Amino acid sequence: MPKRVDNPPMNLLEQSYVPEILRGLGKTVGHFFRGLSGTNYHNEMDAWFLEKGNVTLQYPEEKQPYAPRYRAQHRLMLREDGHVRCVACMCCSTICPANCIHITAAEHDDPSIEKYPEQFVIDELRCIHCGFCVEACPCDAIRMDTGEHVRVFTERDEAYFDRNELASRGALSAAVQGGDPMWREEEADGEGERSSPERAQS
Numbered sequence: 001m002p003k004r005v006d007n008p009p010m011n012l013l014e015q016s017y018v019p020e021i022l023r024g025l026g027k028t029v030g031h032f033f034r035g036l037s038g039t040n041y042h043n044e045m046d047a048w049f050l051e052k053g054n055v056t057l058q059y060p061e062e063k064q065p066y067a068p069r070y071r072a073q074h075r076l077m078l079r080e081d082g083h084v085r086c087v088a089c090m091c092c093s094t095i096c097p098a099n100c101i102h103i104t105a106a107e108h109d110d111p112s113i114e115k116y117p118e119q120f121v122i123d124e125l126r127c128i129h130c131g132f133c134v135e136a137c138p139c140d141a142i143r144m145d146t147g148e149h150v151r152v153f154t155e156r157d158e159a160y161f162d163r164n165e166l167a168s169r170g171a172l173s174a175a176v177q178g179g180d181p182m183w184r185e186e187e188a189d190g191e192g193e194r195s196s197p198e199r200a201q202s
Contacts (some may be wrong), residue, residue, distance in 0.1 A: 026084035071129045071144040074122055074161065075169035084167050086141040088115040092133035101133060120163035124150045140175035142166075 007093075013019050066072070076084045089104035106118035118196055133142050153159045 066147055071131045071147045072151050073148045074166055075143055075146050076166040077141050077173040078170045085139045086117045087139055088117045091136040094135040095132045098126045098128050122161045125159040140173045
């Protein structure tokens, strides 16, 4: 059974709430002017959650360090020849839950490269920064490790980031384009070894 707690009776001034309102306003005004002074008054308080100092961060002059896995603005990685690593496989645009990636594929002049993105556009206003495109890409062609916020847009058209703009933040990738070709030979040899006993049994 719950225990009943009797509140202490309030006098006439407390019932009017005027003194308590003035006391709260005084505390708020005091914090306001202390913040304007620029002094780190939190260090004067013995509290573990206030050891970082003033709550307000002077952004953009001061920036909070981001975690290494922070999903920031997109970029397209490059090959050794300076072209984007994307082969227009449509994995990123297919898995994107916001449908903000639009790719137009075209045939590449290099016969060793099947396709390339003639158009690669990301609508940053629709993007929810889930990182699915980075996880789905088999070529390490798109990343979100720039550590940069998406800039503020004044026009709707400015939110469309095309291939050249995304590639301007890119860099060379250490990943092997198309994967390691040795695994295909090893897998083929393994299948041949497994098929030999099966043939003998048949």
